[in-house]
Structure formats: structure tokens, C-alpha cells
Amino acid sequence: MTAIRLEQVSKSFGETHVLKNISLDIEDGEFLTVIGRSGCGKTTMLRLMNGLIEPDEGKIYVEGEDISRTNLIALRRRIGYVIQNRGLFPHMTVEKNITYVPVISGRKNKKENHALALQLLEQVGLEADMAKRYPVELSGGQQQRVGIARALAANPRILLMDEPFGALDEITRQTMQEEIQRLQTEWKLTVVFITHDIREALKLGDRVLVMDEGKIAQLDTPERLCAHPAGEFVKELLKNVL
Secondary structure (H helix, E strand, C coil): CEEEEEEEEEEEECCEEEEEEEEEEEECCCEEEEEECCCCCHHHHHHHHCCCCCCCEEEEEECCEEHHHCCHHHHHHHEEEEECCCCCCCCCCHHHHHCHHHHHCCCCCHHHHHHHHHHHHHHCCCCHHHHHCCHHHCCHHHHHHHHHHHHHCCCCCEEEEECCCCCCCHHHHHHHHHHHHHHHHHHCCEEEEECCCHHHHHHHCCEEEEEECCEEEEEECHHHHHHCCCCHHHHHHHCCCC
16 A cells, blocks of 8 residues: 655745655555755655645645645644654643644543553653653653654654754664664554665665655665665765765
């Protein structure tokens, strides 16, 4: 089953053509990593998948639904979204951050929400006593784990991640890479993961999508990407890892 499909999608901001006729199928349960220069359209593509912006041309389908014809609020609640700065509400405790989406979706039972928060904290490798803390009291890696827990709180099938580990130190980053691989397997998630690190893209991705100037430069498994890079841009990306 195809989890996300883009059909000839284009997007511009003023005179800047950010995405140019992109067609892409992401399969259910796939871990797709996306890499390319700043401004190549990676984040724009993710925001289009989440219905945060609309394409100028083309169609986007999520689990078979044309998102231009679906309830976008309901759609976003089915998709977990994790960004680099974690996006946590500083005035809320960790528990309230995690249960924010369930609460605004109508799940008001405090006991159930508390149990959900503790379960998700355990899932992302944090202690239960973290629930009462505020984001400022956590390390960067802990905040990122809370961000992932919050994204999982609505029990999504799809997880969109925009350079989530980019601000972490190398040791914490490697730990988080292992955590997201474990969670993806356990939750049977479809993951679209943007990164600026080719090593991270090759390590995590079932397939790697290389973007250049709003187009797909190559879409392949890590093995085929390394063995048969398509063009000079992909070769340049790989030159320090081969």
C-alpha cells in the first residue's frame, strides 16, 4: 500500500520555484530519508504532505485520500510531525506537551492521558519523573525525545521529521538514530526524514531521496545510491563517505 503519493507537484513562492513537477510514492512502513542543499525544497515537500501549504499544481494523496478534499485538521492529527527545534510549548509540563493533541481532539480523561504520557515517555527512553518537568529543565536530547513522544501521542501511522537531530551532539545524535529506528519498527510507522547529513541518510533510509533545485536528483536504496550515483551532485554528496 502507498502511504503518501505526490503526482506532478509544483510549488512556488513568488518568483522562486521551490518544487518542480515532483512525483513520488512512499510505501506503507517505509523509512525514506531526504537530503539536499538548503533551499532545494525538502521542508516545503514535508509541509505539503502535512497539508500546511497547498501545491500550485499536482495532487497529494495520504493513505489513498486526496488531501485537497479531506479534513486537514483530522489529517494532521493522524500524522506525527517533528522539527529540529522540537516545537515544545515552554509554559507546559512535559506531560501536557505530550498529551496536547489528544486533549484538543476531545480526550479529556486526565487519568488516561497521564497513563498515555508515562507510556510514551517509556517508549522514547525517558523516566516517568520527567512528566512533571518543563522543557527548559531538559537537555537537547531529552527535549527531542519529548517531541517524538508528542508526535506519537495521536497514534499516527505516518511520521514526518524535519532535521530532528541536527542540533544534537554526535553521541546523542547516534543514540537518537537508534531510537527512531526502533520506534519505526515497533510502531510500524511510515517515516519521511529530512537530514543534511549524508551518513545519517544512508544509515536510516530504506531509500534515500536526493533533491537538487526542486527536483529529484536520485531516489534509490543506500546500496544502489553508493554504487551508482546519478550525476555530479550525488557524487559530490557521497565523496566523503565512499
